[in-house]
Amino acid sequence: MSSSGRQAPARRARAIAFYLPQFHPIPENDEWWGAGFTEWRNVRKARPLFEGHRQPRVPGELGYYDLRDSGVRKAQADLARAHGVEGFCYWHYWFAGRRLLERPFEAVLSSGEPDFPFCLAWANHSWTAAWVGRPFEMLQEQTYPGREDYRRHFEAVLPAFRDPRYLRVDGKPLFILFRPHQIPRVSEFVAYWRTLAAEAGLGGLHLLGITPPGLSAESMALDGTIETGIGQLLSYQSEELLRRQLWRSRATKVLERPALASIHQLLAHLPPIRRPAPLARAHDAVSREAMLPIRASYDELTAGMAATGPLPEDRHPCVAPNWDNTPRMGRWGVVVEGSSPALYAKHLESALERIADRPDESRLVFLKSWNEWAEGNYLEPDVANGRAFLEATREVLVERVGANEAAAP
Structure with a gap:
C-alpha cells in the first residue's frame, strides 16, 4: 500500500531509479567549486556546443530544488510511484570513514518520509577535477584500508538495511557496488559483508555490481551485475557497434x-x-x-538491444532515457542525440523482454537516472517535455488494473 493509502499498480518489472543526492550545498563543494555550489550551477550555465544542441536543460514542475527540503523529496517520491517506479537507489559515498552528500538520505532514513522504497549504491570512485579539464587533480581519493574499515562501513549502513522501506530481493537487502572490480580482493570484501549481515540477523545480502563487459558476477562473488558503459547507455551494444x-x-x-x-x-x-x-x-x-x-544516435545505439536475446540470469538491464554530460564536461562530454519518449519506451520495452521469464522478485530493471541533470540523464519533468518520459515509463511498466491503478499526483 502506498503512503497515500492507494494500492500501488501492478508492474511488469521492479524498476529502480538511480538517485543523485547532490542538490544541496556541502562544505567540500564550497571549497572546491565556490560558495553555495550545487550541480544546478553547471546545469544553468550549459550552452549549445553545436547546431541543434539542446542546452541548457530547464527543470519543470520541481524547479531548481534543494534536497534539504522534505517537500521536494516527497514530491519526487509521489511522481516516481505514480509512474511505475518501485524505488530509488541513492548513490552513497564512503571514503574510508568519510561520508559526503549523505544529508538527504539521512533525512529520509531518520524521518521515515517519504514512505517510498529505497536501496543504496556505493559510488566507490575517487573525485577529481575532471569537470574543469583536470582529471588528475584529486579532490577526494577512494581508498580501501581493509577489514576494519569494511566493518565500520557496514555498521554505518546497517540502520538503512533494517528499515522496512529498504528494497529486498528474496528477503535480502539489495546493495550495489559501482565499481566492484576496483576493490582489492573484492571477493573477500563481499564475503565479510555477508558474514556481518548474517550476524546482524538480516538473512544475508543481495549484492550487485555495475561492471564493464567481460567481468562476471561469479568472479567477484556477487549475486549479479548491472549493465553499464560509456554514457551509461552505450554498454548495451557490442564494442564493434560502439566503434x-x-x-x-x-x-x-x-x-x-x-x-x-x-x-x-x-x-x-x-x-x-x-x-x-x-x-x-x-x-x-x-x-x-x-x-x-x-555525438551518437540514441535510436541506433539502442536498436541492437532487442536482438541480443535474453540476459543471463545474473545480469540486469539498465535503461537510460537520455544522455548529455556537457554541463559537467563541456567539450569533453558525450551527447546522445535523438532521444524521445517514444524511443525511450521502445528501449525500456526491449529491456523487459530480455528478463520476461524471470520470477517477479528478481525481475529487476534499473533506470539511469531519476535526476542526473548535469548528465542530461533524468526522468524528472523538464520544460521541454513535461512529464512525457515519466508517462512513457508508466505506459511500459504498469499493467492496467482498473480502479486499483494509482493516479498521477
Whole structure:
C-alpha cells in the first residue's frame, strides 16, 4: 500500500531509479567549486556546443530544488510511484570513514518520509577535477584500508538495511557496488559483508555490481551485475557497434589522427605563457575542429538491444532515457542525440523482454537516472517535455488494473 493509502499498480518489472543526492550545498563543494555550489550551477550555465544542441536543460514542475527540503523529496517520491517506479537507489559515498552528500538520505532514513522504497549504491570512485579539464587533480581519493574499515562501513549502513522501506530481493537487502572490480580482493570484501549481515540477523545480502563487459558476477562473488558503459547507455551494444558509432563522430575522427591529438594533449596541460606560438596556433585549430563532444544516435545505439536475446540470469538491464554530460564536461562530454519518449519506451520495452521469464522478485530493471541533470540523464519533468518520459515509463511498466491503478499526483 502506498503512503497515500492507494494500492500501488501492478508492474511488469521492479524498476529502480538511480538517485543523485547532490542538490544541496556541502562544505567540500564550497571549497572546491565556490560558495553555495550545487550541480544546478553547471546545469544553468550549459550552452549549445553545436547546431541543434539542446542546452541548457530547464527543470519543470520541481524547479531548481534543494534536497534539504522534505517537500521536494516527497514530491519526487509521489511522481516516481505514480509512474511505475518501485524505488530509488541513492548513490552513497564512503571514503574510508568519510561520508559526503549523505544529508538527504539521512533525512529520509531518520524521518521515515517519504514512505517510498529505497536501496543504496556505493559510488566507490575517487573525485577529481575532471569537470574543469583536470582529471588528475584529486579532490577526494577512494581508498580501501581493509577489514576494519569494511566493518565500520557496514555498521554505518546497517540502520538503512533494517528499515522496512529498504528494497529486498528474496528477503535480502539489495546493495550495489559501482565499481566492484576496483576493490582489492573484492571477493573477500563481499564475503565479510555477508558474514556481518548474517550476524546482524538480516538473512544475508543481495549484492550487485555495475561492471564493464567481460567481468562476471561469479568472479567477484556477487549475486549479479548491472549493465553499464560509456554514457551509461552505450554498454548495451557490442564494442564493434560502439566503434562504428563513435567513428562517425567528427571529433573522434580528428582525435584518431595521432599528430593532432598529441599536439592538443601536450598544450592542454601547458599554461598559455609557455606555449610556443606555432604550436599554440595549431592547438587552437585542433580545438576548434576536434574538441567537440562525442555525438551518437540514441535510436541506433539502442536498436541492437532487442536482438541480443535474453540476459543471463545474473545480469540486469539498465535503461537510460537520455544522455548529455556537457554541463559537467563541456567539450569533453558525450551527447546522445535523438532521444524521445517514444524511443525511450521502445528501449525500456526491449529491456523487459530480455528478463520476461524471470520470477517477479528478481525481475529487476534499473533506470539511469531519476535526476542526473548535469548528465542530461533524468526522468524528472523538464520544460521541454513535461512529464512525457515519466508517462512513457508508466505506459511500459504498469499493467492496467482498473480502479486499483494509482493516479498521477
